[in-house]
Amino acid sequence: MEAKTLVLGVIGADVHAVGNKILEIALTEAGFNVVNLGVLVSQKEFVEAALETDADAILVSSLYGHAEIDARGLREALIEAGIGDILMYIGGYLVVGNQDWSEVEAKFKQLGFDRVYPPSTLPEDFIPTLREDLGM
Amino acid sequence: MSGSWVLVDIGSTFTKVTAVDIGQRRILAQSSAPTTIEDVSIGLRNALQGLGLDAEQLRQARKLACSSAAGGLRMVAIGLVQDLTAKAARLAALGAGARVLSTYSFQLTEADREEIIELQPDIILLAGGTDGGNRENILHNAKVLASLPNPVPVVIAGNRSVAQEVAACFPPEFSTYIAPNVMPQIGQLQVDPAREVIRRVFMEKIIYAKGLDKAGRWIEGIFMPTPAAVLRAGQLLSQGTAARKGWGDLLIVDVGGATTDVHSLGKGLPTRAGVVVRGLPEPYAKRTVEGDLGVRVSVLSLMETVGPDVLAQEVNWTREEVESRAELLHAHPDTLPESDEEWHFDRVLARLAVAHAVSRHVGRLSELYTPAGLVWVQEGKDLSSVATVIGTGGVLVRSHDPLAVLEGAGKQGDAPLELRPEDPLFFLDGSYILASMGLLAQEEPDAAFDILTDSLSNYKLARREQ
Ligand code: B12
Numbered sequence: 001m002e003a004k005t006l007v008l009g010v011i012g013a014d015v016h017a018v019g020n021k022i023l024e025i026a027l028t029e030a031g032f033n034v035v036n037l038g039v040l041v042s043q044k045e046f047v048e049a050a051l052e053t054d055a056d057a058i059l060v061s062s063l064y065g066h067a068e069i070d071a072r073g074l075r076e077a078l079i080e081a082g083i084g085d086i087l088m089y090i091g092g093y094l095v096v097g098n099q100d101w102s103e104v105e106a107k108f109k110q111l112g113f114d115r116v117y118p119p120s121t122l123p124e125d126f127i128p129t130l131r132e133d134l135g136m
Numbered sequence: 137m138s139g140s141w142v143l144v145d146i147g148s149t150f151t152k153v154t155a156v157d158i159g160q161r162r163i164l165a166q167s168s169a170p171t172t173i174e175d176v177s178i179g180l181r182n183a184l185q186g187l188g189l190d191a192e193q194l195r196q197a198r199k200l201a202c203s204s205a206a207g208g209l210r211m212v213a214i215g216l217v218q219d220l221t222a223k224a225a226r227l228a229a230l231g232a233g234a235r236v237l238s239t240y241s242f243q244l245t246e247a248d249r250e251e252i253i254e255l256q257p258d259i260i261l262l263a264g265g266t267d268g269g270n271r272e273n274i275l276h277n278a279k280v281l282a283s284l285p286n287p288v289p290v291v292i293a294g295n296r297s298v299a300q301e302v303a304a305c306f307p308p309e310f311s312t313y314i315a316p317n318v319m320p321q322i323g324q325l326q327v328d329p330a331r332e333v334i335r336r337v338f339m340e341k342i343i344y345a346k347g348l349d350k351a352g353r354w355i356e357g358i359f360m361p362t363p364a365a366v367l368r369a370g371q372l373l374s375q376g377t378a379a380r381k382g383w384g385d386l387l388i389v390d391v392g393g394a395t396t397d398v399h400s401l402g403k404g405l406p407t408r409a410g411v412v413v414r415g416l417p418e419p420y421a422k423r424t425v426e427g428d429l430g431v432r433v434s435v436l437s438l439m440e441t442v443g444p445d446v447l448a449q450e451v452n453w454t455r456e457e458v459e460s461r462a463e464l465l466h467a468h469p470d471t472l473p474e475s476d477e478e479w480h481f482d483r484v485l486a487r488l489a490v491a492h493a494v495s496r497h498v499g500r501l502s503e504l505y506t507p508a509g510l511v512w513v514q515e516g517k518d519l520s521s522v523a524t525v526i527g528t529g530g531v532l533v534r535s536h537d538p539l540a541v542l543e544g545a546g547k548q549g550d551a552p553l554e555l556r557p558e559d560p561l562f563f564l565d566g567s568y569i570l571a572s573m574g575l576l577a578q579e580e581p582d583a584a585f586d587i588l589t590d591s592l593s594n595y596k597l598a599r600r601e602q
Contacts, residue, residue: 005268007322013506015412033268035322040412040504040513048217049322053269064506 004056004134007049009037010092012070016063019092023059026123043074047081056134057087060113065096068107075112087133089126091117140164140193141580143572144180144201144355145362146171146348148208151179154572155187155197158583161590163567165189171205177350184354199355200575204362206346209234209338212257215241215318216264216273221294223416224318225263228293228327230423232334233364234259243273244280253284258342259334260288262302265295267320274298278305287311289337293318293330313337319416327419335360363423365574366390366528367399371421372577372585373524373592374401380585385522387557388570389494389545390529391486393432393469396493397529399423404499404517404555411501415515422517424497429489431482431531432469435462442488450484451477483540486531490544494556501553514555522557526592528565538564539597566595 006027010020017039024036035053037045050058058078062070071090078084090113095104101118108116114133117126139159145152151171155164167186172179184194211234215222222241229236237255240248252260260281264274274294281290287309292302296317303312315333320326343349343358351358360368366388376382385402400422406413428437439447439462448458461481465471473479499516527533527542535541542562548554569591576584 002268013504013511015506015511035266037322040414040511044219048220051270052216052220052264052319053266053322054271055269 003031003033004136005033005035005053007035007037007046007053007055007058008061009041009046010039010061010063011041011043011046011074012062012064012066013040014062014064014066014070015039016061016092019063020061023061023123027127030123030127043070043077046074047077047083050078050083050086051081055086057089057130060088060090061092062090062094063092065093067092067094068111071108071111071113088113089115089117089130091121091126093119140189140197141576142184142187142194142197142199142355143569143575144183144199144351145365145571146176146180146201146203146205146351146358147362148205151176151183152568153180153183153187154569155189156572156576156583156587158576158580161583161586163569163587163591166567173206173347175350176205176348177353180351180354198579200579201351201355201358202360202362202365202571202575203343203348203358206348207235208363209334209342209361210237210256210258211235211261211334212237212252212255213239213261214244214263214277215239215294216270217241220322220416221263221265221319224325224327225261225293227325227419227422228318228330229261229334230425231327231364231367231419231421232331232338233361233367233423234334235425244277249280249284252281253286256286257288258345259337260290261330261334262290262292263294263318265298266322267296267317269295271295271298271301274302275305278302282306282310289313289341291315291330291333291337293333296320311337311341323417325417325419331364335364359575359578362571363397363425365571366397367421367423367574368577369570369574369584369588370399370401370526372573372581373588377581377585379582383524383589385519386524386526387494387519387522387545387560388526388528389490389532389542390527391489391493391531391541392430392529393531394427394430394434396426396429396489397423398426398493398497400497400517400519400522402517402519402522404519406514407518407521408512411512411514413514418499418517422497424493426489426493426496429493431485431489432465432471435465435485438485438489438492441492447484447488450488451481453477453481479536482531483535483537486535486541487544490541491548494545495548495551495554499555501555516555518555520555520558523560524563525557525560526563526565526570528568528570532564533566533568538562542597562597563592564595564597565592567591
């Protein structure tokens with residue numbers, strides 16, 4: 001079977017690069033075709049990269065606390081581009097301070113993310129779920 | 137006499153020929169004659185006769201040509217996303233020396249199809265999808281193109297996984313050529329192989345379609361469109377050869393009546409610390425063509441871009457005077473300036489064309505405020521450390537003050553964030569040999585390098601006293 005393509009990036013004006021690099025390595029080792037956009041990635045770049053590469057999923061990271069503003073509208077932009085049903089995850093430090101996780105999760109699901117991950121999520125914590133979601 | 141070469145440039149108005157002796161590393165003679173488009177061999181023969189070589193010498197010389205006659209190489213570029221594969225396709229076509237008539241992204245519509253029929257391109261460059269990526273779009277577009285009433289050569293340089301399938305969409309009357317993807321992965325540009333395929337199609341097909349093959353009686357062949365030869369000369373000069381050290385990063389500017397071309401040779405990496413680069417990487421050898429910036433046919437759009445009031449202020453005329461002169465130059469592109477004031481007007485036009493064309497060619501910095509403070513973002517090539525700027529083309533070569541025109545390429549006070557050459561030396565292609573040496577570079581790179589550097593050094597433009 002052809003490898004599944006994942007688009008990866010840290011959204012907005014966020015420069016935290018370490019987690020992104022770790023995800024790239026772990027996901028490549030796990031057999032995915034990884035398109036890593038790096039840090040400071042705009043919504044437009046996520047959409048366009050997913051289009052050109054015919055991606056199977058988008059993994060958004062946000063570490064600096066502004067995820068909600070940065071990620072709002074991304075699902076809608078994907079719908080506009082004709083790939084609205086693509087699988088989309090988000091993880092990192094999504095909000096500032098210690099907010100109730102179930103509320104945070106609900107908020108991001110509302111924004112169109114299929115799965116939402118709390119801080120310190122390790123690759124092995126979510127890769128099995130990702131495989132399942134992609135029907136692998 | 138061995139070792140003489142004749143380099144030919146069949147232009148839209150003039151056929152220019154340059155004879156060089158590669159042993160002595162010098163220009164033997166130069167000549168030109170009006171291009172005769174019904175049968176280019178006539179104009180070519182006239183130009184060759186003007187060289188004053190004896191018949192035997194002329195017969196023995198090897199003869200290579202480039203051409204921009206019969207409209208040049210007219211292309212249409214097609215990709216998927218405007219800023220990704222469509223942009224890559226456009227850059228590839230420009231680098232191949234083409235006039236890019238239009239660039240299309242996403243799925244071609246019926247209106248796009250009609251427009252392409254109107255435009256009558258010589259070659260279509262069809263891209264879309266990274267390797268292993270999107271396939272529907274390029275397949276859709278192939279089917280649309282396959283229904284064009286007149287067959288056009290199509291260079292396919294998109295998603296490798298469907299290249300064969302894309303080619304199979306076309307009926308046999310279409311010739312299709314598969315090239316490596318112009319953008320195999322996101323963020324990776326690969327334009328050189330597609331450029332080379334385009335050049336081959338130009339050589340093997342387009343010159344016949346345009347009747348330029350009649351020149352074949354006198355020369356070995358027309359190897360590339362003239363702008364591709366200029367870009368090649370730039371590359372030779374910049375990189376040097378195994379035995380010659382190149383001049384490093386450089387910029388070539390060609391102001392014309394209809395367009396202004398800018399070529400840059402250089403990676404364009406950030407020169408300051410802490411700058412984050414965004415957007416599609418750009419090719420080492422990059423060419424842009426501004427169809428709305430020219431000093432004759434395109435003078436009205438140039439005036440519009442600059443603003444007639446700005447122009448009036450620069451030349452110290454009234455706005456009405458500026459507008460009526462521009463109208464005149466547009467209506468009569470052969471007009472030559474007579475008075476000092478008219479010369480000055482032409483110079484200002486040319487400088488502004490250069491300034492705007494370079495502005496569009498170079499990268500720029502922008503400030504991005506983040507919670508951690510200011511981050512500098514660079515898009516496009518940083519050409520601030522480019523040390524050499526060369527002017528070519530009739531407008532610059534004829535100008536009384538080419539330096540004043542070329543200085544439009546340098547740092548501009550009102551655009552501090554544009555990554556233009558900050559402190560370059562200016563040269564003029566005064567003997568008009570860039571394209572010729574680009575041709576010669578294919579066969580005799582060392583000689584081409586020596587003759588070119590020698591000529592340019594004679595036309596180093598002195599800085600005026602401040
Ligand atoms: C190093 C660091 C920096 C460096 C970054 C250097 C660089 N270029 O990478 C610098 C100094 C630049 C920096 C700046 C800032 N930082 Co900082 N930074 C950190 C720090 C100490 C480590 C981050 C890191 O590399 N972690 C290691 C990697 C491996 O973990 P990770 O990024 O979390 O990624 C893992 C998981 O989260 C997960 N994951 C990540 N993305 C995704 C996506 C999906 C879909 C999934 C499933 C999983 C997943 O997988 C990764 C691998 O396991 C953290 C604190 C901490 N200990 O985490 C703060 C921290 C992230 N920074 C913080 C802040 C506030 C900032 C600043 C706003 C202000 C400041 N304090 O300086 C600026 C913002 C700058 C900007 N524009 O982005 C806060 C964020 C608070 C919040 N969101 O509520 C933190 C948590 C510190 C804190 N406790 O206050 N920072």
